[in-house]
Amino acid sequence: MRALRWAVVGSYLFLAMLPLAWMALTSIKDREDTISQNARFVPAPVESTSPDSVAYPATLDAYRTLNEVFIGARHSFWHHLGNSVIIGVLSTLASVLLGTACAYGFSRFRIAGAKDWLFFILSTRFMPPLAVVVPVLLMYRRFDLQGTHVGLILLYTAFNLSLAVWLMKGFIDEIPRAFEEAALVDGYSRLDAFRRIIVPQAATGMAVTAVFCLISAWNEYGFAMTLNSSSAVTVPAYFAGLQGNIEGMPWPQVAAGALLFVAPIVLFTVLVRRHLLRGITFGTIKQ
Amino acid sequence: MNGPPMGARWLKLGFVGPTLVFLIAFNVFPLAYNVVLGFTNAELVGGGREGVGGANYGRVFSDAQFADALRLTALFVFLAVTSELLIGFGVALALQRRFRGKGAVLTALLVPMMLSPAVMGLYWNLILNGNYGVLNQVLDAVGLAQPQWTTDKNLKLLSVLMIDVWMWTPFMLLIALAGLNSIPQSIYEAAEIDRAGRWTVFRRITLPMTAPLLVLAALFRTTDALKQFDLVMAVTGPNDAATQTLSTLLYQVVFRDGRVGLGSAYACLVLVVVIAIATVFTRYLDILQRRAVA
Numbered sequence: 316m317r318a319l320r321w322a323v324v325g326s327y328l329f330l331a332m333l334p335l336a337w338m339a340l341t342s343i344k345d346r347e348d349t350i351s352q353n354a355r356f357v358p359a360p361v362e363s364t365s366p367d368s369v370a371y372p373a374t375l376d377a378y379r380t381l382n383e384v385f386i387g388a389r390h391s392f393w394h395h396l397g398n399s400v401i402i403g404v405l406s407t408l409a410s411v412l413l414g415t416a417c418a419y420g421f422s423r424f425r426i427a428g429a430k431d432w433l434f435f436i437l438s439t440r441f442m443p444p445l446a447v448v449v450p451v452l453l454m455y456r457r458f459d460l461q462g463t464h465v466g467l468i469l470l471y472t473a474f475n476l477s478l479a480v481w482l483m484k485g486f487i488d489e490i491p492r493a494f495e496e497a498a499l500v501d502g503y504s505r506l507d508a509f510r511r512i513i514v515p516q517a518a519t520g521m522a523v524t525a526v527f528c529l530i531s532a533w534n535e536y537g538f539a540m541t542l543n544s545s546s547a548v549t550v551p552a553y554f555a556g557l558q559g560n561i562e563g564m565p566w567p568q569v570a571a572g573a574l575l576f577v578a579p580i581v582l583f584t585v586l587v588r589r590h591l592l593r594g595i596t597f598g599t600i601k602q
Numbered sequence: 603m604n605g606p607p608m609g610a611r612w613l614k615l616g617f618v619g620p621t622l623v624f625l626i627a628f629n630v631f632p633l634a635y636n637v638v639l640g641f642t643n644a645e646l647v648g649g650g651r652e653g654v655g656g657a658n659y660g661r662v663f664s665d666a667q668f669a670d671a672l673r674l675t676a677l678f679v680f681l682a683v684t685s686e687l688l689i690g691f692g693v694a695l696a697l698q699r700r701f702r703g704k705g706a707v708l709t710a711l712l713v714p715m716m717l718s719p720a721v722m723g724l725y726w727n728l729i730l731n732g733n734y735g736v737l738n739q740v741l742d743a744v745g746l747a748q749p750q751w752t753t754d755k756n757l758k759l760l761s762v763l764m765i766d767v768w769m770w771t772p773f774m775l776l777i778a779l780a781g782l783n784s785i786p787q788s789i790y791e792a793a794e795i796d797r798a799g800r801w802t803v804f805r806r807i808t809l810p811m812t813a814p815l816l817v818l819a820a821l822f823r824t825t826d827a828l829k830q831f832d833l834v835m836a837v838t839g840p841n842d843a844a845t846q847t848l849s850t851l852l853y854q855v856v857f858r859d860g861r862v863g864l865g866s867a868y869a870c871l872v873l874v875v876v877i878a879i880a881t882v883f884t885r886y887l888d889i890l891q892r893r894a895v896a
Contacts, residue, residue, distance in 0.1 A: 319696070320696040320697075320699070323692065323693060323696035324693065324696050324697060324707065327689075327693050327696075327711065328707060328710060328711060330768070331710070331711050331713070331714055331768070331772070332710060332713075334714075334722065334725065334726065334729060334768065335713070337729060337736055338725055341728065349728065349734075350731075350733075350734045351734060352733070352734055353739065354736055354739035354740070354743070356736075413620050413621045413624065414621065416616075416617045416618075416620065416621070417617060417618050417620070417621035417622075419617055420614055420617030420618035421618065424613075424614045424617070424618075426614060426618065430888075432618075432622070434884045434888070435625075436621070436625060437884060438877070438880045438881075438884060439625050439629045440825075441825045441828075441829075441876050441877075441879070441880040441883075442629060442633075442873070442876060443828070443829040443831070443848070443849050443852075443872060443876060444829070444831070444849075445829075445831060445849040445850075445852040445853055445856075445869070446636070446849075446852060446869040446872045446873050446876070447628075447629065447632040447633065447636070447869070448632075448856075449632075449636065449639065449856055449862055449865060449866055449869065450631065450632035450633075450635035450636055450639070450866075451628065451632055453635070453862075454631075454632075454635075469628070470628060472624065473624045473625060473627070473628035473629070474628070476621050476624055476625060477625075480621060505613055509617075530716055533718065534717065534718035534719065534720070534721075536718070536719065536720035536831070536832045536835075537831050537832070537849070541853070541857060550718075550721065551718050551720035551721050551832075552720070554720065554721050554724050555720050555724060555835060555836065557724075558724065558836075558839075564727075564728075566728055569724065569725065569728075570725065570728075573721050573722075573724075573725055576718070576721060577717050577718065577721065577722075580716050580717060580718075581713055581716070583716075584709065584712065584713055584716045585709055588705070588708075588709045588712075591712055591776060592776055592777070592780050595715070595773055595776065596777065596818075596819075596822065599818070599887055599890075599891070600777065600780055600815065600818070
């Protein structure tokens with residue numbers, strides 16, 4: 316039984332990690348080595364290896380050439396990474412601020428039909444982006460928001476509000492009401508109590524919520540691709556756009572860029588590991 | 603628990619209002635607008651549009667494409683959710699005991715679900731490539747056949763499915779572990795005193811006590827898998843009969859063919875399906891929360 320356990324966990328761990336490990340190996344190859352007919356999986360600090368060897372010469376060229384504009388794109392990887400950062404960070408800030416205020420409202424006030432509202436907010440998350448994108452596109456054309464950073468920031472803010480409200484509601488519900496009630500008795504206004512009592516108490520929850528909002532904005536593809544053709548394209552849409560590249564994909568650079576792109580997400584996953592369950596289930600399952 | 607009313611009406615509105623305005627502008631309005639567009643001949647290029655009555659819906663129902671995409675999406679959702687649930691639950695059972703470094707192993711296992719499907723899906727093309735992909739090189743080394751994963755029309759859906767399982771099994775794993783951890787040790791001890799066999803314990807205690815969370819997890823994944831778009835786009839593009847899901851069909855009709863009116867009619871029908879599943883999900887969640895399981 317014990318051996319079976321180890322075999323299951325070990326083989327699953329291997330399979331789960333394999334694509335990322337292969338990505339790391341690919342990012343330090345020459346393009347020829349990425350599409351070689353025999354597997355090359357041992358990086359070696361040499362100039363060249365024989366064609367049938369499993370070893371290949373390791374190089375950082377892919378990382379150095381990420382500033383090039385590849386066929387099928389109009390800007391370099393760095394430009395698009397910048398877009399991802401701007402759009403991700405600003406929409407996350409907005410979602411967390413609005414979501415925290417809204418969650419506080421639902422947590423502390425008597426609101427008619429509160430449960431229905433909350434389920435409505437949750438259900439907005441189930442909409443497939445492709446089913447709502449046309450009206451948004453027409454609306455954005457009217458207001459000149461198509462292909463702009465602001466357009467995507469607004470959209471991602473709305474898209475992440477369901478997550479932010481539900482997660483923050485869970486965190487705020489856990490803060491004892493006695494804290495604010497004491498503050499209100501001391502003459503704090505409701506807004507002061509929120510700012511000086513709730514926000515500091517909920518800081519961890521807000522940080523966790525921010526991580527999950529950032530990840531979902533960072534990874535989003537459907538809206539990013541359909542609402543954009545130029546300047547505000549984020550990394551997922553940029554990479555996907557390279558697929559039409561007739562000279563073949565620049566695999567080492569794709570691997571290098573993808574690795575840089577997912578590295579912060581891996582770091583954040585480690586940071587919020589204790590809250591992962593909450594995050595992925597919108598706070599509906601707590602532990 | 604809602605306490606007594608503590609503030610003025612505008613104060614409540616100040617806290618809750620901005621979020622609701624956002625959601626109405628970006629969700630309720632597009633939904634309503636979709637309904638209107640579905641009855642017109644609007645196109646992606648050019649502003650003019652005229653009402654065409656129910657012509658779009660007539661086309662949708664007479665055209666096999668929508669039915670095919672619906673069937674394929676249902677098949678995909680079923681296969682993806684079932685395999686992820688079974689593998690996730692199996693690995694969770696294996697991970698139940700404490701051991702050194704469990705936290706680190708678990709975190710590593712969970713990483714794939716946090717990554718970008720579009721980026722990882724694109725990269726999986728290199729792994730799955732029939733001629734130089736590492737998967738076939740491994741299969742070659744152990745003497746197995748090396749199929750053309752991403753170009754053989756019988757295997758394309760399987761390829762998308764494999765990537766989806768790689769990404770989303772961790773989701774099931776995490777929730778299954780939470781379910782397993784919530785079973786009080788005392789119940790297992792009582793079963794041991796009663797000399798219950800391993801299989802009986804699993805069938806009578808472990809399975810029924812984790813089932814509510816597993817169902818919730820499956821519903822969660824269903825709502826998500828129903829939207830499948832990113833991986834299909836990465837592996838085959840939007841217009842491949844072997845993999846065309848509802849979302850990629852919508853993309854094809856609106857953005858490649860430019861037929862906004864027809865696409866909106868499709869979108870309305872997709873939304874009916876989504877709302878039906880979402881309702882099942884929220885009802886079930888409500889029941890669980892009342893029973894304080896979740």
